Every structure is written in C-alpha cells, then in structure tokens.
Amino acid sequence: MTRFLQVVWLVVRKDLRVESRNKEMLVTTLFFAVSCVMVFAFAFVRGGRAVDGAAAGVLWIAVAFAGTLALGRAFERERYQDALRGLLLAPVDRPAIYLGKLSGLLLLLAVVELVVVLMVALMFQAPLFEHPFRMLALLALGTLGFASVGTLFSAMLVRTRSRAVLLPVLLYPVTIPVLIMGVSGTNVLWQPEPDLAMVQLWTSLLLFFDVVFLTLALWTFEPVMTE
Amino acid sequence: MTRRLFPVLAGLSLLFFVGAPVLIVRAPYESTMGLVQKIFYFHFAGWMAMFLAIFVLGIASIIFLFRRIRSADQLAVAAAEQAVIFGLIGLITGPLWGVKAWGVWWQWDARLTMAVILELILVAYLLLRQYGGPGSDRLAAGLGIFAMANVPFLYISTEIWRTVHPRTSVVPTLPVDFGLPLWWSVAGFVVICLAMLSARRRLEEQRATLDELYLALEDEA
Numbered sequence: 001m002t003r004f005l006q007v008v009w010l011v012v013r014k015d016l017r018v019e020s021r022n023k024e025m026l027v028t029t030l031f032f033a034v035s036c037v038m039v040f041a042f043a044f045v046r047g048g049r050a051v052d053g054a055a056a057g058v059l060w061i062a063v064a065f066a067g068t069l070a071l072g073r074a075f076e077r078e079r080y081q082d083a084l085r086g087l088l089l090a091p092v093d094r095p096a097i098y099l100g101k102l103s104g105l106l107l108l109l110a111v112v113e114l115v116v117v118l119m120v121a122l123m124f125q126a127p128l129f130e131h132p133f134r135m136l137a138l139l140a141l142g143t144l145g146f147a148s149v150g151t152l153f154s155a156m157l158v159r160t161r162s163r164a165v166l167l168p169v170l171l172y173p174v175t176i177p178v179l180i181m182g183v184s185g186t187n188v189l190w191q192p193e194p195d196l197a198m199v200q201l202w203t204s205l206l207l208f209f210d211v212v213f214l215t216l217a218l219w220t221f222e223p224v225m226t227e
Numbered sequence: 228m229t230r231r232l233f234p235v236l237a238g239l240s241l242l243f244f245v246g247a248p249v250l251i252v253r254a255p256y257e258s259t260m261g262l263v264q265k266i267f268y269f270h271f272a273g274w275m276a277m278f279l280a281i282f283v284l285g286i287a288s289i290i291f292l293f294r295r296i297r298s299a300d301q302l303a304v305a306a307a308e309q310a311v312i313f314g315l316i317g318l319i320t321g322p323l324w325g326v327k328a329w330g331v332w333w334q335w336d337a338r339l340t341m342a343v344i345l346e347l348i349l350v351a352y353l354l355l356r357q358y359g360g361p362g363s364d365r366l367a368a369g370l371g372i373f374a375m376a377n378v379p380f381l382y383i384s385t386e387i388w389r390t391v392h393p394r395t396s397v398v399p400t401l402p403v404d405f406g407l408p409l410w411w412s413v414a415g416f417v418v419i420c421l422a423m424l425s426a427r428r429r430l431e432e433q434r435a436t437l438d439e440l441y442l443a444l445e446d447e448a
Binding site: 149152153156157159160161162165166169170172173174176177180212216220223224 | 292293340341344347348350351354355358359360362363365366368369370372373376377380
C-alpha cells in the first residue's frame with residue numbers, strides 16, 4: 001500500500017515539477033476560465049443585476065470548460081518523446097499512475113476554481129461565504145467526479161486521432177449528471193434562504209456518482225492502457 | 228450459428244408484429260387517457276429493447292476489454308446501434324404521449340433527463356467508433372461500460388424523485404387485459420432487437436474478415 005501511494009506521489013511530483021517549470025497548463029487554463037466567466041457576465045448581468053439563478057450555472061460551466069482544456073493537455077504532454085510508454089513500462093501498478101495524474105489535475109483545478117468562484121461571487125453577487133463548507137464539499141465532489149472520468153478518457157484518447165474533438169464529445173454526456181448535481185446543489189445553496197436538506201441530498205448524490213465513476217475508472221484503466 | 232439463428236428470429240418477430248395490432252386493438256381503453264394510452268405498448272417495449280441492447284453492449288465491452296475477444300467487440304458495435312435506435316423510439320413516443328397525458332411535450336425531470344443523457348452517451352459511442360480511427364476499440368469498450376452503469380440510475384430515478392413520469396412499479400400491477408398486449412409487444416421488440424443484433428454482428432464480422440484479406444493481399448503484392 002505504501003508503495004502504491006509512493007507511486008501516486010511520484011507521478012504527482014513529476015507533473016508538478018513540469019508545471020512549475022513552464023506553467024503552461026495553469027496559465028492557459030486559468031486565463032480561459034476567467035474569460036469564460038467574463039463572457040457569461042456580459043450575457044447575464046444587465047444593469048448591475050444578474051439574471052436569477054445564472055451564477056451557479058456559470059460557475060459550473062466555467063469549471064467544466066476549463067477542466068476539459070486542462071484534461072486535453074494533461075496527456076498531450078506524455079506524448080512527447082513517448083513519455084507515456086515509459087510511464088506504462090514502469091514496473092508499478094497502473095491504477096497508481098491513473099491516481100497520480102488525477103491528483104495532479106485536481107490540484108490544478110483547485111487553483112482555477114479558487115479564482116473562478118471568487119470572480120463569480122464578485123460579478124454575480126453570489127452569497128459565497130454563507131455556507132463555506134457546504135460549497136467546498138459540492139465543488140470538491142463535483143470536480144472529482146468530472147476529473148475522474150476525464151482523466152480516464154483523456155488517457156484512452158492519447159493514441160486516437162482527432163482526440164481534441166473527441167474528448168468533449170465523450171466527456172460531456174457521461175459527466176452531465178455530475179454537472180447537473182453540482183449546478184442544482186449550488187443553486188439551492190445560493191438562495192436567500194437555502195433549503196439545506198436539498199443541498200445535503202445533492203451532495204450525497206455527487207458522492208455516490210464519484211464512487212461509481214472512480215471505481216469504474218480504476219477498474220478499466222489497466223486493460224484500456226495495455227497495448 | 229448466426230446464419231441459422233437469424234431466420235428463426237426474423238420469423239418470430241414477424242409473428243409478434245402481426246399479432247401485436249390485434250391484441251392492442253382488443254385491449255380495453257384506459258379510463259382517463261383513452262386512445263392515447265395505447266402508445267404505451269410501443270413506448271415501454273422500446274425502452275425494454277434498449278435496456279437489453281445496453282446490457283449486451285456493456286457485457287460485451289467487459290469481455291472484450293479483459294479477454295480481448297474480437298467477436299465481443301463486434302457484438303458491442305451492433306448492440307450500441309440497436310440501443311440508439313430503440314432509445315430513439317422511446318424518446319419519440321414519450322413526448323407524443325406526454326403532450327396528451329401531461330399537457331407538455333417535455334419536462335426536465337429526473338427520468339426524462341437521464342434517458343436523454345443515456346441516448347447522448349450512446350451517440351457519443353457511435354461517433355467514437357466512426358471517427359476514432361485505430362485504437363479506439365478499447366476506449367469504446369470503456370465508454371460502453373460507463374453507459375451500462377447509467378442504466379440502474381435511470382431505472383430507479385422515478386423512485387428517488389417525484390417525477391411526472393409513472394413509477395416503474397406500475398408495470399407488474401397492470402390487469403391482464405393491459406398486461407398481455409404489453410408483454411406481447413415487449414417480446415416482439417426484444418426478438419426483433421435480437422434478430423438485428425445477430426445480423427449486424429455478422430456484418431461486422433465479415434467486414435473484419437474482408438479487411439484481413441485486403442491486408443494479406445497487400446502483403447503478397
């Protein structure tokens with residue numbers, strides 16, 4: 001078990017080191033997410049007032065779009081000089097490699113979300129700090145569900161042609177339930193008087209989907225990546 | 228085997244489809260919805276055939292992924308196409324019925340949303356098969372497993388949320404007058420689904436053989 005976690009940590013550290021040297025993914029993803037929120041702000045804020053219920057949708061769409069961008073890059077990087085083959089040839093558990101890549105992506109998305117959430121709260125006057133822990137739980141579980149499927153698919157797509165087009169085509173239908181739950185939960189939470197039982201329901205549903213997605217991804221990663 | 232199985236299945240489905248209109252006409256009118264309710268015999272049967280196709284898709288995908296059996300992959304492609312077709316029947320008959328029964332064509336409730344999502348996943352599967360190129364078969368198998376994982380959610384969605392859609396538990400409580408034509412239609416749709424599955428799988432198999440022959444010919448030349 002410790003060895004498994006060691007491998008996960010090694011993959012995460014490798015990704016963080018590559019990222020810290022050129023900051024390519026972080027900067028591009030962050031910029032894209034911010035411009036996404038800006039576009040929505042132009043569309044949905046009229047005369048200083050946001051359209052009712054738009055904020056939660058904007059937040060999750062920005063996360064999903066920026067996440068797709070990051071997912072596309074995450075494995076593209078492994079294609080250079082056949083780095084992916086090296087990674088897969090290493091005598092370690094394949095699921096550990098998957099979890100390492102996933103953790104790296106989650107860290108990246110956490111930074112992006114920090115900025116996006118603050119921006120949405122600012123531009124759409126969302127009551128962000130009323131229930132910070134519930135908001136955090138929704139965001140964390142929603143992102144985990146999205147990224148767990150996304151990491152698997154983007155890993156699978158590395159060897160396919162037209163992968164840039166196919167990633168969103170495959171990823172969105174599968175992850176729509178997670179996005180719906182995230183949007184619905186956030187929407188309820190940002191009401192003037194939120195129905196906390198409903199928030200609880202959406203959060204536990206998200207947890208349920210996360211468990212299913214993560215289990216399926218860990219189970220299929222090995223046979224899918226084997227040549 | 229397919230060659231002998233197909234005529235049997237085709238004959239059986241013909242029998243079911245000739246019998247179905249007779250049974251549906253003779254079934255009593257439902258007290259509140261009247262004639263419109265008869266669309267149920269297509270709607271429910273279409274979804275049942277879709278579930279069958281998705282389970283075939285999911286299980287064939289698992290077998291292909293872990294055992295690398297080529298024919299399982301060919302069966303998966305065939306099943307995905309069937310699932311899209313029968314899902315489309317459900318998605319078309321649903322609103323036709325809904326506009327009469329609920330007064331609206333469509334409502335974004337849990338059951339209807341999950342049904343659309345499942346159909347989207349299946350269409351994505353076909354897009355991947357079409358445009359993925361070499362190496363996309365294993366990825367498609369992974370997607371097939373995810374599609375199958377959605378079915379239980381779809382099935383229980385009416386039990387968790389209060390939706391406009393009738394609950395799944397309605398079906399076993401139907402009186403015989405409604406039940407016989409219903410299960411007859413379901414049997415008809417299932418048999419025709421199996422017939423098309425076997426024909427489509429054979430086509431996929433022959434296509435693969437043809438590809439191999441072309442490759443062998445190129446090697447010789």
